[in-house]
Amino acid sequence: MLSYQHAYHAGGPADLHKHIALAEMLTLLTRKPRGITYIETHAGRGLYDLASAETAKTGEADEGIAKIDLPDCPFANAVKSVRSMHGETAYPGSPAIAAALMREVDKMHLMELHPAEYKALSVNLEGEAAVHHRDGYEGVMAISPPKPRKGLVLIDPSYEVKAEYLQVAEFTRKLMAKWPEATVMIWYPILKAARHKEMLAALRLPHLVDEASFDLKDNEGMTGSGLALVNAPYGSEAVFSRTREIAARVLR
Numbered sequence: 304m305l306s307y308q309h310a311y312h313a314g315g316p317a318d319l320h321k322h323i324a325l326a327e328m329l330t331l332l333t334r335k336p337r338g339i340t341y342i343e344t345h346a347g348r349g350l351y352d353l354a355s356a357e358t359a360k361t362g363e364a365d366e367g368i369a370k371i372d373l374p375d376c377p378f379a380n381a382v383k384s385v386r387s388m389h390g391e392t393a394y395p396g397s398p399a400i401a402a403a404l405m406r407e408v409d410k411m412h413l414m415e416l417h418p419a420e421y422k423a424l425s426v427n428l429e430g431e432a433a434v435h436h437r438d439g440y441e442g443v444m445a446i447s448p449p450k451p452r453k454g455l456v457l458i459d460p461s462y463e464v465k466a467e468y469l470q471v472a473e474f475t476r477k478l479m480a481k482w483p484e485a486t487v488m489i490w491y492p493i494l495k496a497a498r499h500k501e502m503l504a505a506l507r508l509p510h511l512v513d514e515a516s517f518d519l520k521d522n523e524g525m526t527g528s529g530l531a532l533v534n535a536p537y538g539s540e541a542v543f544s545r546t547r548e549i550a551a552r553v554l555r
Contacts, residue, residue, distance in 0.1 A: 309420075313351035314394045315363030316517035317528035319371070319550045321459065321490045324513070324530055325397055326377035327542040328488060329404045332455055338408035340454035341401050342446075344439030345461070346413035348423035349398035350389065366519055368394065371552050377404055378549065397457055398424065402431040412446060414439035440474045448482040459490035468498045472505035475533055479508060486534045493527035503531060511535045513543040515554035528554075 312318060332339050353364045373379035381403035385395040395403065398413050405411060411432035415421040421436045428434060435442045443456060456478065460467050468491070475487050491499045493514060503512065516527035532539055547554055 309347040309396065310351055310355060310357035311361045312363050313358055313396070314353050314368040315361070316367045316515075316519070316550075316553050317490075317492065317525060318363075318394075319367050319553055320513075320515050320528040320546065321530065322395070322397060322400055323376070323378045323549050324542055324546040325457065325488065326381055326400050326404060327545050328455060328486070328532075328539070329401060330377040331536060331538050331542060332453070332486070333404070333406060333409065336408070337453060338406070338410065338451040340410045340412070340449040340451050341405060341457075342412045342414070342443055342449070342454065343397060343457045343459075344414050344443055345459055346398050346415045346420075346424055346434075346439075347396050348415075348420045348427060349396045349413070350385065350423075350427040351394045351396060352390075352392055353394050354392040363519060364394070366517070367553055371550055374549060376545070376549055380404070397459070398428050398432060402428060408451075410449065410451065412443075412449065414442040440470070444474070444478060444481065447478060448484065452482075452484045454482075454485050456485055456487045457490070458487065462492060462498075465498060468502035469505055472502045472507075475506060476508060479533060483534075486532065486536055489531040489533070491529045491531070492525045493529055494525060499529055506531070506533065508533050511539055511543070513546070515547065515550075517554055 358364050381395050381400040384403040385393050385399050413432050414435045415424050425434045511532040514529040
């Protein structure tokens with residue numbers, strides 16, 4: 304929905320789960336010289352300030368990034384790179400993480416429909432990616448299959464509309480039929496309603512799943528975070544185990 308803005312949740316436990324795994328996966332996919340294409344359906348603004356009023360309002364960063372001492376790892380390298388340019392309270396969204404870890408041979412496409420988020424994304428990722436002001440599902444499908452053909456697609460909508468769970472599953476099936484070389488990483492919230500279970504069942508594609516639980520102060524929203532990996536490359540199990548190791552103080 305166009306009302307959603309990710310700044311309220313930046314650096315929280317769910318972000319750590321998603322972002323550490325993303326950094327590990329991008330590192331895995333870029334080990335060989337061949338270029339890759341990285342695409343996001345819901346990119347957000349790409350860069351956040353943990354000292355902002357939005358972040359302070361929820362306190363999620365205090366329950367996430369503030370609780371861990373990052374070891375030497377791809378995610379830590381991305382955080383250091385962003386903070387060297389934007390200050391010690393900067394926090395990289397997934398586009399900035401990708402920009403810090405990808406090579407000149409790689410390509411990045413970012414979809415964002417929210418006008419204010421798109422405007423900020425265009426500034427924050429200027430020169431780093433092709434930024435598209437369009438619906439993420441329509442946009443990704445329109446440019447697929449891209450060049451390079453090897454690639455990763457991150458799908459992480461807000462899920463504020465209940466129907467989006469099944470929309471994600473249907474979109475992923477159609478995308479894999481059109482772009483079979485792609486790896487798709489789907490992030491989803493774990494809520495009491497457990498609608499993610501219906502989504503995973505509707506994928507009808509082989510996939511790996513990693514689900515982490517955590518405590519937030521109000522204990523009324525998310526109880527955990529999930530990642531589903533479709534067309535997982537060799538070594539993907541280690542991506543999830545490494546993610547849990549890095550964020551062990553936050554994720555259960």
